[in-house]
Amino acid sequence: MRSITFLALAQNELDDIYESLEYKKKNEGHKFVEEIEKMLNLIKNYPRAWEKSTSNTQKCFLKGFPYAIIYQYTDNTIKVVAIMNLRKKPIHWASKSVSEYSTCRISSLPETIYTR
Numbered sequence: 001m002r003s004i005t006f007l008a009l010a011q012n013e014l015d016d017i018y019e020s021l022e023y024k025k026k027n028e029g030h031k032f033v034e035e036i037e038k039m040l041n042l043i044k045n046y047p048r049a050w051e052k053s054t055s056n057t058q059k060c061f062l063k064g065f066p067y068a069i070i071y072q073y074t075d076n077t078i079k080v081v082a083i084m085n086l087r088k089k090p091i092h093w094a095s096k097s098v099s100e101y102s103t104c105r106i107s108s109l110p111e112t113i114y115t116r
Contacts, residue, residue, distance in 0.1 A: 001076075002044050002047065002076050002077065002078055003076070003077050003078070004040055004043075004044060004077075004078045004079075004080065005077065005078070005079050005080070006079075006080045007079065007080065007081055007082075009081075009082060010070075010080045010081055010082050010083055013082060013083040014033075014036065014083050017029075017032060017067065017083060017085075018032060018033060031064075032062075032065055032067075035062050035063060035064060035065060036062070036069070036083075039060050039062055039063075039069055040069070040078075040080075042060075043060055043069065043071060043073075043078055044078060047071075047073040047078055048073065053070055056072055057070050057071060057072050057081055058070070058071055058072075058073065059084070061086075066085060066086045066087045067083055067084060067085055067086060068083075068084045068086060069082075069083060069084075070082040070083075070084050
């Protein structure tokens with residue numbers, strides 16, 4: 001069975017987006033998390049279905065939100081590398097080492113998406 005893990009950077013991005021959406025409109029963060037979970041289930045079942053973002057990553061666009069899930073698929077593991085805001089200039093996550101993001105704050109997301 002395929003497993004899904006998050007880099008600390010991606011988990012922090014998810015936390016920040018959730019909190020920002022909840023602040024702007026009640027339950028909007030929850031709707032976002034539901035869409036993330038739905039797309040992660042699709043990625044889990046069809047990991048090669050989405051377009052290549054780089055030679056090592058793929059990009060899955062969310063429906064109803066201007067974000068994409070950037071992930072790597074190797075050895076039956078899906079590693080979420082980033083939650084990319086499509087309306088902002090992308091950060092250079094691809095040039096960072098995993099160790100730079102090894103610390104994360106405690107997540108306030110619902111238990112179902114919290115993977116650490």
